Amino acid sequence: MRRRQPEQVTAGKVAEFVTHLTRTVVTTGQKSTVPGVQVCLDVAGEDWGKAAEIAAEHTLRWSAAWAEHLSPDFHVVCLLACSDGHCLLRTRLAEGRPELPSQMPSFPAANRPERHIQDMFGIRFTGHPDPRRWTRHQAWSAKEFPLRKDFPLSGSPQLKTPPDCDYPFVPVSGEGIYEIPVGPVHAGIIEPGHFRFQADGEDVLRLEEHLGYVHRGVEKLAEGRDLAGLARLAGRLSGDSTVAHGWAACQAAERALGVEPSPRALALRAILCERERIANHLGDIGAICNDVGFTFALVQCSRLRELWQRNNAAIFGHRLLMDRVVSGGVNCDISPEHLPELFAEINELRVRVEELMPMLLEYPSLQDRLRTTGILSVELAQQLGTLGYVGRASNHQDDLRRDAPYAPYDQLVVNVPAYLEGDVAKRTRVRGDEVLVSLELLEQLLKSLPEGPLQIDCGPFARCCEGLGLVEGWRGETVAYVRLDETGRVMRYFPRDPSWLNWPALERLILGNIVPDFPVCNKSVNGSYAGHDL
Amino acid sequence: MFRIFNRIRSTGRLTEPLPSPDQTVAELGSACQAEIAARFSGSLAIRMVDAGSCNGCELEMHAVNNSYYDIERFGIHFVASPRHADLLLVTGVVSRNMQAALQRTYDATPSPKLVVAMGDCAACGGEFGESYASCGAVANVIPVDAVIPGCPPTPLQLMQGLLELLHDLPGQ
Numbered sequence: 001m002r003r004r005q006p007e008q009v010t011a012g013k014v015a016e017f018v019t020h021l022t023r024t025v026v027t028t029g030q031k032s033t034v035p036g037v038q039v040c041l042d043v044a045g046e047d048w049g050k051a052a053e054i055a056a057e058h059t060l061r062w063s064a065a066w067a068e069h070l071s072p073d074f075h076v077v078c079l080l081a082c083s084d085g086h087c088l089l090r091t092r093l094a095e096g097r098p099e100l101p102s103q104m105p106s107f108p109a110a111n112r113p114e115r116h117i118q119d120m121f122g123i124r125f126t127g128h129p130d131p132r133r134w135t136r137h138q139a140w141s142a143k144e145f146p147l148r149k150d151f152p153l154s155g156s157p158q159l160k161t162p163p164d165c166d167y168p169f170v171p172v173s174g175e176g177i178y179e180i181p182v183g184p185v186h187a188g189i190i191e192p193g194h195f196r197f198q199a200d201g202e203d204v205l206r207l208e209e210h211l212g213y214v215h216r217g218v219e220k221l222a223e224g225r226d227l228a229g230l231a232r233l234a235g236r237l238s239g240d241s242t243v244a245h246g247w248a249a250c251q252a253a254e255r256a257l258g259v260e261p262s263p264r265a266l267a268l269r270a271i272l273c274e275r276e277r278i279a280n281h282l283g284d285i286g287a288i289c290n291d292v293g294f295t296f297a298l299v300q301c302s303r304l305r306e307l308w309q310r311n312n313a314a315i316f317g318h319r320l321l322m323d324r325v326v327s328g329g330v331n332c333d334i335s336p337e338h339l340p341e342l343f344a345e346i347n348e349l350r351v352r353v354e355e356l357m358p359m360l361l362e363y364p365s366l367q368d369r370l371r372t373t374g375i376l377s378v379e380l381a382q383q384l385g386t387l388g389y390v391g392r393a394s395n396h397q398d399d400l401r402r403d404a405p406y407a408p409y410d411q412l413v414v415n416v417p418a419y420l421e422g423d424v425a426k427r428t429r430v431r432g433d434e435v436l437v438s439l440e441l442l443e444q445l446l447k448s449l450p451e452g453p454l455q456i457d458c459g460p461f462a463r464c465c466e467g468l469g470l471v472e473g474w475r476g477e478t479v480a481y482v483r484l485d486e487t488g489r490v491m492r493y494f495p496r497d498p499s500w501l502n503w504p505a506l507e508r509l510i511l512g513n514i515v516p517d518f519p520v521c522n523k524s525v526n527g528s529y530a531g532h533d534l
Numbered sequence: 535m536f537r538i539f540n541r542i543r544s545t546g547r548l549t550e551p552l553p554s555p556d557q558t559v560a561e562l563g564s565a566c567q568a569e570i571a572a573r574f575s576g577s578l579a580i581r582m583v584d585a586g587s588c589n590g591c592e593l594e595m596h597a598v599n600n601s602y603y604d605i606e607r608f609g610i611h612f613v614a615s616p617r618h619a620d621l622l623l624v625t626g627v628v629s630r631n632m633q634a635a636l637q638r639t640y641d642a643t644p645s646p647k648l649v650v651a652m653g654d655c656a657a658c659g660g661e662f663g664e665s666y667a668s669c670g671a672v673a674n675v676i677p678v679d680a681v682i683p684g685c686p687p688t689p690l691q692l693m694q695g696l697l698e699l700l701h702d703l704p705g706q
């Protein structure tokens with residue numbers, strides 16, 4: 001069995017990229033500042049594709065793209081991750097000519113985000129090899145664009161939205177090749193989405209995902225909300241990542257307004273975030289093993305998860321920790337009487353996980369199913385920019401807590417487990433390792449819990465401002481962009497769940513596997529549908 | 535192998551008598567077992583449909599199957615197909631993109647059938663309400679027999695909601 005990989009960061013540096021970029025393409029030269037990123041550069045529209053090419057040359061990681069309607073312009077923004085921070089590129093397009101070169105030729109990860117922008121704003125990406133619709137099904141027409149300012153929140157829906165039967169899946173034909181359509185309603189207790197398999201016997205030749213079924217219009221709903229409303233909405237984007245998204249959105253708004261919660265509030269946010277990571281990893285480890293019929297792990301892990309969640313409720317007031325992160329801080333606290341209980345809980349869980357993981361990792365009939373199943377190669381993981389445990393199992397390590405630490409992680413040492421194999425077994429193992437790392441972090445955070453108010457006032461609001469939030473959630477890098485108007489109301493909220501980067505990996509790692517292994521491969525990636533569909 | 539047996543043995547039995555201050559859940563439980571025995575041949579089959587949830591409600595639905603709550607002890611279990619179901623447990627606002635799928639699932643469920651809207655979203659639209667993308671509450675799309683409020687409802691609230699519904703069913 002190969003060992004954990006040493007620390008490694010692959011991306012290039014901000015300064016080198018910026019120098020190269022400003023030498024080659026038309027930037028306005030002025031570096032506007034967006035709190036939360038190192039540099040923000042304005043790029044001319046026609047150089048949008050070229051800028052991506054240069055970023056790819058510097059092996060930057062493509063992280064997110066979004067747009068905004070600021071009449072009479074559209075702004076399109078892309079976020080790039082460097083080894084020493086993040087970089088924003090921004091371009092302005094006139095309403096009359098919403099066209100931009102695609103970045104997909106340089107970064108495959110740009111595929112679906114660009115199609116989302118296309119569906120929501122009507123911006124066309126020239127040179128995009130696959131300009132099919134993505135988020136739009138049948139709920140609004142091809143001539144309507146929900147995120148344009150003249151589109152009302154209520155839209156003009158039909159009484160009955162027709163099913164999206166004619167999505168143009170890529171056809172595959174050949175002797176003996178057949179198609180399996182799965183979803184949107186799946187067989188288990190999971191979220192809805194559609195998977196289209198083309199198989200030859202048991203072997204998967206091709207898988208195509210069709211998502212967007214749980215599109216609830218989150219971006220549009222956020223417009224006009226106050227900060228409290230934004231935090232509530234962000235906390236319900238993806239229920240399993242309520243802390244991560246809540247924190248990212250609040251962090252973005254706080255950075256925009258130039259305020260920072262107290263060290264105590266930030267430490268508490270980190271405690272909540274690590275607790276969320278642990279709960280989800282425990283659930284996943286059990287569920288992955290259960291997907292190959294090994295119920296022992298499911299029973300044990302759901303037991304540990306349940307106890308953990310009960311303490312969430314007892315100490316923090318909510319089993320999933322919803323609505324604990326609020327703008328300006330948190331609305332829960334840890335009293336000194338709770339500390340012994342929390343330390344005891346950490347010790348107990350550590351003992352259990354240290355006992356359980358070797359049992360699972362060494363159990364031959366389980367490992368027989370998990371090893372070499374659903375392999376995502378190291379190269380592909382990097383090419384697709386996969387995040388979190390999916391990336392780390394394929395040695396794509398990026399972890400904001402280590403690489404671009406925000407308070408309180410800037411005071412902590414974060415070990416990032418990483419392996420080379422990239423199979424289901426390693427994606428399971430990374431989760432086990434991360435639970436132990438999180439327990440260690442929790443201990444450190446609890447030992448030196450600083451003083452300070454739980455929540456500060458974010459006002460007064462005086463000017464239109466913007467900020468970017470970046471938080472390492474349990475699935476990986478979680479991004480939120482927020483623009484506020486002069487009264488503190490949200491003009492634009494864009495949350496980027498890590499699943500945007502991990503869903504495409506599932507389409508690739510399933511190839512050559514057998515159809516019956518799809519559930520376990522899917523679970524090992526565990527993309528969020530709600531977080532992705534927005 | 536021995537380690538696994540050992541762990542199973544030392545974990546022991548976890549299923550709890552339902553903790554409820556007024557013992558109503560436990561009472562409801564046994565009452566409903568009788569109800570389920572009489573009306574559903576001893577087992578109530580649930581098909582869950584996520585119509586636009588954030589996945590929070592699903593997490594708690596998983597929890598009622600863990601060893602502590604073990605909802606199966608009352609004869610309630612989750613099935614893969616609506617054709618096998620007596621009850622649809624629907625979560626989330628109904629996104630417009632899921633409207634047809636929910637309707638079809640409902641149509642595929644044999645009558646007589648029950649529909650329960652779980653969570654604030656499904657019950658009243660919650661944080662998302664009605665919009666270009668969402669039909670709002672489940673009752674806007676298919677007939678609903680009971681709602682279980684909460685964001686998300688805790689496993690106990692979910693069990694209690696289901697048990698109350700069964701208990702209150704009009705006589706045959």
Ligand code: SF4
Nearest residue numbers: 588590653654655685
């Ligand atoms: S009720 Fe709450 S937990 Fe359930 S789907 Fe709605 S937002 Fe999520």
